[in-house]
Amino acid sequence: MTSETEIFKVLDFISEKALREEILEYCQVLTFQKGETIVREGEYVKVLPIVLSGHIRVFQAKEDREILLYYVDPSQTCMMSLSACFYNNQSPSQAVAVSETKILAIPTRYITQWQKKYNSWNNFVIKTFRNRYDELLETFESVAFDHIDKRVMEYLNHRKEKEDTSIIKLSHQQLAYELGTTRVVISRILKQFEMDGILKLHRAEIELL
Amino acid sequence: MTSETEIFKVLDFISEKALREEILEYCQVLTFQKGETIVREGEYVKVLPIVLSGHIRVFQAKEDREILLYYVDPSQTCMMSLSACFYNNQSPSQAVAVSETKILAIPTRYITQWQKKYNSWNNFVIKTFRNRYDELLETFESVAFDHIDKRVMEYLNHRKEKEDTSIIKLSHQQLAYELGTTRVVISRILKQFEMDGILKLHRAEIELL
DNA sequence: GGATAACGGTATCAAAAGATACCATTGCCG
């Protein structure tokens, strides 16, 4: 999985040969186990991680609550890191590996260098900023204006689309963490949905009808 | 205010002579009156507005509620527009002139062109993305985790710092719009703060003690 | 097989926020 060809099979947007060579020369492939923390809140960011395989969950935490910001999937990078590394800043949020995850670790000094030298890299940076911003804005909107029941439905439908399955493997507690609320609230709402015939509850599993 | 020298007095970060010339050749200065809408939600974005004088308020609205995203002050630009114009997208939020506002309107086709040609322009674009993202994240955090009373205090202190005065000119309704809640809720909280001796209420004016 | 942890159903109570309504005051405009 970490051979040259495999790396650029995932990072197929990197077209320049010279950039590929620089990547092989200066970057490292790191592996994180499921549940391992990749970036801590307040930590200084020294490398930009691009996901090669697996998934990273980026979230904000406060006391015993947490709320999902987004997932980083293969060929994507973490907005926090990108933002933080431009000015050698601290990360405002946490990142944890959802499953075993391999990342390409790019030392921050190359980010801006490559932006000037390589078109595809500049596009990648801009696209990341853009997409993550839009995503955050969408989440913001739903947190600011919507009730939790609607947010639960939206979250489940989003998962359904993304994973192309009606059965979402997820405990009530996990769902509470995703949306920034508590388990009891989620159980209550899901039960109501089940009574309305919208879904069926199984152990650590939600079946959309 | 719209003479060449005045423009680049505000946009002093633009160092390249060639870029200054391109700006003068291809861009227009537009004036908006107080309260005038600059960008509507869902509208396609064709120019990137950089504020020369005055202030723009960018917010999201839903039914009779609205919530502040950020202000655009002189020498800054609107994140929405920047994001939207990269892919010829619709604006996800609205922008209104707070006071008489002059902007430099840059046709979107130059944004990426200049990014490659001019260092200072690329920095401007990146810095805008970065700062707006961090700002949004901060607002998101407070909406997700904090109660309204705390958000009211934070908003007022922020204004106090920014404007360097203890007297904030603001009606309860306006404050409700900034924070995405209703007038009655704000009046209730402010009254409580006044009873606690934290501030003093005047008509359309809040005095921090 | 028994301890233990994860999962989740549910009841009760409290707090936060929103909805509505009504009225008094102030400022402005014709």
Added chain:
DNA sequence: CGGCAATGGTATCTTTTGATACCGTTATCC
């Protein structure tokens, strides 16, 4: 000067969400 809009004080009621507590079930691990 009279009307009208903006401002804001306040009371009442409801809804939403959160906090706590308790218990039964299921899975997992020695």
